[in-house]
Amino acid sequence: MPESPHDVHMSADAFRRHGRAVIDWIADYLENIEQHPVQSPVKPNHVRAQLPAHPPERGESFEAMLRDVNEIILPGLTHWQSPSFFGFFPANTSYPSILGELLSAGLGVQGMLWATSPACTELETHVLDWVVDLLDLPREFLSTSEGGGVIQDTASSATLCAMLAARECATGGATNDRGTDGTLTVYTSRQTHSSIEKAATIAGIGRVNLRLIEVDERFAMEPEKLRQAVRADRRAGKMPAFVCATVGTTSSNAIDPVRAIGEICREEKLWLHVDAAMSGTAALCPEFRHIHDGLELADSYCFNPHKWMFTNFDCDCFFVRDRAALVRALSILPEYLRNTATESGHVIDYRDWQIPLGRRFRALKLWFVIRHYGAEGLRELVREHLALAREFADWVRESKSYDLITDPPLNLVCLRHVEGDRRTRAILEAINDSGRAFLTHTKLNDRYVIRVSIGGTRTRRPHVEALRGQLSDLA
């Protein structure tokens, strides 16, 4: 008798044992994360050079795998969960989120349709209604209205979905069938995230039809310039379709004036998408909800709990005011997916709200995060980051060696050394090479600027003070 193929599987007992070891490993890693240099020091190909050229012919032990994680993988990581990680924007996480992610892996359900796992869809719809409450978003985004929310992998995908819906709306549903004819135009600010340009290329609108609107001295879009650009395009026979406003730009956290932009979009009948990927989380706190002023004029909105709301990557919350418009743009129903629940019209099939067909059970981790911390706990953590950023900005303002580039609207502080680009860059590199903190840069008004993004789950006052100390020593 040949051996049963079952023998090659990991046994349930071994899974329990290794699973506990992995949970311990993660807790040890996170509790001792400050022992590692924040930025990985390895050179290109260092990791691959240690890996066997060919896959193993015979299965290996789990201990061997975990040993290689320690010896090969760990040194090749930049530690995003380090409390001294101030680069890019955070991708913070938390224990309840990690457990939600693990459960999702354990369940292994594929939630493309309501019928493929009703709880996967219904929990997601429910949690996104909670998010409307948590951030005090417009009621139009509730699933009980004409709109609703969905979890996307990233803000980039959310923006692409919004642009595709806008494209279909603007052309009366013609573009999916016939393609674009080169007349559609889309608008965003010069400071917007690169994902808008990428969406315009993927959606077939093309870079030539993407208008980058000028910004004011605080790097926020100038609404009048938007109006002028839209009108000029109409005069030239173009078909303006879509505007993306940003709440919290990536370079400087600038907040576009959503209300003024929204009023123009209403007058001109344009789809308004609001990208608040990083900064939307601030609206947990009533005193910061002014960032969303005018959001009721938006057709769609997204923010990333996977940046600053303690939820593992990937988790972007995407809301639309008219779900029918989104579904019209993204729905295709092949025979093999037909089912009575879908045909009843009483259920949501989230496959029609996103680019891929398949989807993970992401709502679990967000549900766990919200339930573990409660609105109060989340607000407390976010307020701490915001206060730390304010104090840090005050320090920069008073420093003789550094200039504050703009008054930080939220928790991103942009600064440069008074001696200019080269000096600023050398300081950033010295800090990153030290392994004691990690920073990234941008360019504002063509000048090299250090960004200090304060939003890590474990980032506390001593970490920001240590960074200040390093900046002082290098000044």
Ligand SMILES: *Cc1c(COP(=O)(O)O)cnc(C)c1O
């Ligand atoms: C981070 C960011 C994005 C892109 O986020 P992904 O989820 O990685 O696609 C888009 N817009 C803004 C404003 C961002 O900060």
